Amino acid sequence: MxxxxxxxxxxxxxxxxxxxxxxxxxxxxxxxxxxxxxxxxxxxxxxxxxxxxxxxxxxxxxxxxxxxxxxxxxxxxxxxxxxxxxxxxxxxxxxxxxxxxxxxxxxxxxxxxxxxxxxxxxxxxxxxxxxxxxxxxxxxxxxxxxxxxxxxxxxxxxxxxxxxxxxxxxxxxxxxxxxxxxxxxxxxxxxxxxxxxxxxxPEVPDYPGMNxxxxxxxxxxxxxxxxxxxxxxxxxxxxxxxxxxxxxxxxxxxxxxxxxxxxxxxxxxxxxxxxxxxxxxxxxxxxxxxxxxxxNPDYDNSKGFPAWAQETLKKHRDDRRPLLYDAVELAEARTHDPAWNAAQWQMVETGKMHGYMRMYWAKKILEWTSDPDTALTVAIALNNRYSLDGRDPNGYAGVAWSIGGVHDRPWSERAIFGKIRYMNAAGLRRKFKNLDAYINRFNGNVNAASAPPS
Ligand SMILES: Cc1cc2nc3c(=O)[nH]c(=O)nc-3n(C[C@H](O)[C@H](O)[C@H](O)COP(=O)(O)OP(=O)(O)OC[C@H]3O[C@@H](n4cnc5c(N)ncnc54)[C@H](O)[C@@H]3O)c2cc1C
The missing domain is CATH 3.40.50.620 (HUPs)
Known part of the structure; x- marks a missing residue:
């Protein structure tokens, strides 16, 4: 060795x-x-x-x-x-x-x-x-x-x-x-x-398909x-x-x-x-x-973001947020966005969210909460609480990438996100023609997780 x-x-x-x-x-x-x-x-x-x-x-x-x-x-x-x-x-x-x-x-x-x-x-x-x-x-x-x-x-x-x-x-x-x-x-x-x-x-059910x-x-x-x-x-x-x-x-x-x-x-x-x-x-x-x-001892807070990201998020901290959800609404997947809700449900029911949706999911939390620090705290808390693979460096790095530009570069500037890479629902639909199959599979029905893949 x-x-x-x-x-x-x-x-x-x-x-x-x-x-x-x-x-x-x-x-x-x-x-x-x-x-x-x-x-x-x-x-x-x-x-x-x-x-x-x-x-x-x-x-x-x-x-x-x-x-x-x-x-x-x-x-x-x-x-x-x-x-x-x-x-x-x-x-x-x-x-x-x-x-x-x-x-x-x-x-x-x-x-x-x-x-x-x-x-x-x-x-x-x-x-x-x-x-x-x-x-x-x-x-x-x-x-x-x-x-x-x-x-x-x-x-x-x-x-x-x-x-x-x-x-x-x-x-x-x-x-x-x-x-x-x-x-x-x-x-x-x-x-x-x-x-x-x-x-x-504990006498609780295993996640479906995860022995x-x-x-x-x-x-x-x-x-x-x-x-x-x-x-x-x-x-x-x-x-x-x-x-x-x-x-x-x-x-x-x-x-x-x-x-x-x-x-x-x-x-x-x-x-x-x-x-x-x-x-x-x-x-x-x-x-x-x-x-x-x-x-980076600040891997779980915004001081761990690169300087350019801290600066751009600070500049856009007070931007008006047209939509705001609190941690409970997010945990219960009660947003207006069916794709986001499906991702949240997938995590809750199966213990694992699809990798691409994890990026979208965290970025929307940045958009829908009062400020980047709140977004980071909520995203880490939900990921740690509901993901079987949570409480892991991958989770902290994934959330920090999505919300704080860690390991990423500046993109063109826009409201709320500043220069943090942006993702939106229309882009998701354009990229994945079959998105509705995913949404229908994890639609908040507690039995949805055991349904066969479409
Ligand atoms: C917001 C967010 C939160 C995340 N939270 C977690 C988490 O809590 N735990 C976790 O393990 N991963 C996390 N990831 C990283 C990645 O999404 C998962 O590792 C991957 O989806 C796990 O599924 P898989 O094993 O089927 O992946 P596969 O695509 O089959 O990849 C194989 C392995 O490669 C590693 N891997 C894949 N993607 C990444 C990545 N982006 N970063 C680091 N390692 C990766 C993992 O160990 C994974 O098991 C997160 C990503 C984001 C954007």
Whole structure:
């Protein structure tokens, strides 16, 4: 494994106990560089290996259905780990507090954790580091090129990050070694894990067609590669077609490795336009979002917008808004615009909004709320609350792109938007002749989501 993927974030004193992997963003047993690093370290020390997951009671407005998806995935991960003689321990409560208590009882020789640029996760990590004295390694198991290696600063846009990633990809796409059956320690202490997970799992319905867990993720990937990838470039933008991969929930919860997806695509043969277009999203856009959140502490407020965008939005802040909706009207999809309402309903009912509609949806929130700060707050809140893949750097970057020109350039000036790229309903209709099929499918009927694609 390329050691640049690992960074020691605390030197610390080595204890006599196991190596502990604090699993957080990358919730899978297979193809997880953080877990593989932890195992390598445990083998070198002839020590047991334990995985700990800290279940926070609240995380950025996550809803019971999101917890259900997470916990069902974790149940499968626990089984896969047990088969390798690696216990999974689930701790409920404030993550740094419960983990520090746990490590107080079980002084580990090394703590390994995965990387997440979002502020709450960074704060957990800081609080933990101040409470424990063990050495701590952080491993970027989420990005194909580790975030801190890809770039050491906030990038202006895809055009500045893309060449850096291209240069580095070969260094970070080695095949994954197998997770070994761990020869030290035993899983007896983790007997209660399945029960703890089951007890914590909310009794709410799953989102239609979104089965949680690594096996379901692999199935979804296979189905996309076999049935949809060839037409991806033509179909992905049209909301009436089901042309996207639907992999984002699995990638978000780390039930699937982005590097695995990359390897499947490049190993299948020469890259054609659709493969290139998909890798641009999967690698460049996704890692650009992590870069934005990692290097810009204002990723969730308007101070994070580029200077030209802040200036133009300020100039147009007091422009008259002919239509205004409050957060409840927006959440309940009670606007005059059937396409926007359909997008909102799609997100509420299926846990996922079509990618093209996400841009339109956020831009209309800028147009229909009192000012850009309110727009940003409302868009982030709705996205985090209703999207299964929300609470993710991609969401923060997507909203900041739509409302605040992040990773974009100035366009011609107009009311409210200033120089922020504009989108309107007429343009949507011109681009997608079949828009009514999408609108009819997600028209506010709670059963609409289970209808077959038109
Ligand atoms: C306002 C707004 C909000 C968004 N919120 C989220 C969010 O909460 N979570 C989320 O994962 N994505 C978000 N995106 C980005 C993008 O729309 C989704 O990643 C994509 O639609 C997910 O569906 P998919 O997996 O079927 O995508 P596909 O088109 O099949 O793409 C494959 C993968 O590439 C990555 N990807 C695709 N488009 C983007 C993009 N524009 N930026 C970054 N990565 C991308 C994702 O990991 C995605 O799973 C948002 C975009 C906007 C404009």
């Amino acid at each position: 390329n050691q640049q993927r690992v960074r020691r974030i605390q030197k610390g004193e080595t204890g006599p106990g196991p190596v502990v992997y604090w699993m957080s963003r990358d919730q899978r047993a297979e193809e997880n560089w953080a877990l593989l690093h932890a195992q390598q370290q445990a083998l070198a020390r002839q020590a047991p290996l334990t995985v700990v997951f800290t279940l926070a009671p609240e995380f950025l407005s996550a809803q019971p259905r999101h917890y259900r998806f997470l916990l069902a995935g974790l149940q499968e991960t626990a089984r896969q780990l047990a088969a390798k003689n690696i216990p999974l321990v689930v701790l409920s409560g404030d993550p740094p507090t419960t983990l520090a208590e746990y490590l107080g009882r079980l002084p580990c020789s090394l703590l390994v954790t995965d990387f997440d640029p979002l502020k709450p996760k960074q704060a957990w990590k800081r609080a933990l580091l101040s409470a424990v004295t063990v050495p701590v390694d952080e491993v970027d198991a989420h990005n194909v090129v580790p975030c801190w290696v890809a770039s050491t600063k906030q990038e202006f846009g895809a055009y500045t990050l893309r060449p850096k990633l291209r240069r580095l990809l070969a260094d970070f796409t080695e095949s994954y070694p197998e997770l070994l059956r761990h020869p030290f320690g035993d899983t007896a202490g983790a007997d209660g894990t399945a029960g703890i997970i089951a007890e914590a799992t 949680p867990g690594s096996t379901a993720a692999q199935r979804q990937l296979r189905c996309f590669l076999d049935e949809k990838l060839a037409a991806y470039d033509d179909s992905r933008n049209d909301p009436a077609q089901n042309g996207q991969s639907d992999l984002s929930p699995y990638l978000h919860f780390g039930q699937l490795s982005a590097q695995r997806v990359f390897l499947e695509i490049v190993q299948a043969g020469p890259l054609r336009q659709s493969q290139e277009a998909f890798l641009e999203e999967l690698i460049v856009r996704r890692e650009l979002a992590d870069n934005f959140c990692h290097y």
